[in-house]
Amino acid sequence: MDSGQDKLTAGDGGLRAAVVVNPVKVADLEEFRRTVDGALTAAGWPEPTWYETTVEDPGRGQTEEAVRAGAEVVFACGGDGTVMACVTALAGTDVALAVLPQGTGNLLAANLGLSNDLAAGLAVAVERGKRRLDVGAVEExxxxxxxxxxxxxxxxxxxxxxxxxxxxxxxxxxxxxxxxxxxxxxxxxxxxxxxxxxxxxxxxxxxxxxxxxxxxxxxxxxxxxxxxxxxxxxxxxxxxxxxxxxxxxxxxxxxxxxxxxxxxxxxxxxxxxxxxxxxxxxxxxxxxxxxxxxxxQSLWLCVPRPEQHPDLAVDAESAAERGERLIEEARRE
Missing domain, CATH: 2.60.200.40 (Tumour Suppressor Smad4)
Structure with missing residues (x-):
């Protein structure tokens, strides 16, 4: 797996992306990676750089490294701990967070209406709907x-x-x-x-x-x-x-x-x-x-619809349908 050391490069029309994944939460990591890479390629994005979390670092250090390497979007793939580590690293930056939940009952994903729907999470990111959110801070x-x-x-x-x-x-x-x-x-x-x-x-x-x-x-x-x-x-x-x-x-x-x-x-x-x-x-x-x-206003978050609606899950179901079509298109190529 990529170490994340190489500088990320932008493709035509796509955003430079990094994927921070907790390998313990993904049943088949290689298949998961093929699906994500394929969907982003089909959407015209460059291939993302991948980072794996560890017991010692559940994602904050990897996310900070991705930001230094020029990522414009960071996909958080894992449970609540992975997502929280990415939120902590991205708060106060202009880099957006996209959630691809792989754990059970991820709280932020639940508020986005994404559940564990990989297709919806991918569609939300590539459609570039973003909102700048507040975050809460407890200690560090x-x-x-x-x-x-x-x-x-x-x-x-x-x-x-x-x-x-x-x-x-x-x-x-x-x-x-x-x-x-x-x-x-x-x-x-x-x-x-x-x-x-x-x-x-x-x-x-x-x-x-x-x-x-x-x-x-x-x-x-x-x-x-x-x-x-x-x-x-x-x-x-x-x-x-x-x-x-x-x-x-x-x-x-x-x-x-x-x-x-x-x-x-x-x-x-x-x-x-x-x-x-x-x-x-x-x-x-x-x-x-x-x-x-x-x-x-500390965090850019990829959301199903960027309008100022109190419910972040607006449009999540139709995003899931569009995401399924994107994945199918990637598999045909």
Missing amino acids: QCFAVMAGMGFDAQMLDSTSETTKKRIGWPAYVVGAAKHLRDRPMRVSIRIDDQPPVRRRARSVLVANVGRLQGGVRLLTDAEPDDGWLDVAVLTPRTLRHWLAMGWALARRRGSVPRMEVFRARTVEITSNRAQPRQLDGDLIEPGRVLRAEIRP
């Missing part, structure tokens, strides 16, 4: 969708890779069920420069975009480029509370019980004890504090 890492402390990270930690591969995103429901009756955490939440508010919460989510796994819209008002983070504090205490919350989210009518929402440019959540934490569906080190800030 960036997230495009949401960060969280408490129940949401516990759920991720309790969901096995085997179950995810077998049944897909519903595996997270299995992981969630293990923690429904856990005790809440005592948190202090400071929104910007306001006095802290104190709650007994099961989870605190800091969202840039509002869709969860399975297409559920947790935060209907969260927009990816409005310069704000939406902070959701979940306070269910009984199984009945969880069921009421789930029913309200499924119907999306009116307010959601046991959920309080704030808006912030900077938020600091402090718990009475160390808690599991996650960024864009990828677990980070547990801790007592989660501090996030918004970085407005």
Whole structure:
């Protein structure tokens, strides 16, 4: 596989592209590479340069190397960790991110309506629909969708890779069920420069975009480029509370019980004890504090339609159809 050392060269009308792939997430890497290379060639793009992630570097270093080599678009191929590493490297640059999800339940892909649809991801990139999005920053890492402390990270930690591969995103429901009756955490939440508010919460989510796994819209008002983070504090205490919350989210009518929402440019959540934490569906080190800030208009993202629509998944289904035609055209050549 290419080491990525050679300078990328532009073709007629196409963009210089790099592919950052987690080889563990791809069942047949050579076939995957042939499909991607063929589709981009059929679209008039030059052959992309390929970079493989490693255990030591899940994609940030490879993406930074691709940017130095002149890439105009970076395809992130892997799970949540791969995509988050690419987001972190590309935030603040003019290089666009395109998502080719290969893991199960990728959060950013879910918000793009892409699921694990390779054809749709390719079509979205070659059609050059882009939007400049905000990102959130936690310490030295960036997230495009949401960060969280408490129940949401516990759920991720309790969901096995085997179950995810077998049944897909519903595996997270299995992981969630293990923690429904856990005790809440005592948190202090400071929104910007306001006095802290104190709650007994099961989870605190800091969202840039509002869709969860399975297409559920947790935060209907969260927009990816409005310069704000939406902070959701979940306070269910009984199984009945969880069921009421789930029913309200499924119907999306009116307010959601046991959920309080704030808006912030900077938020600091402090718990009475160390808690599991996650960024864009990828677990980070547990801790007592989660501090996030918004970085407005930091990331160019390839999207199904570039118009200013609050839902990034607009046009995803028709993009998938166009992508299938592109792949078929590449196979005939």
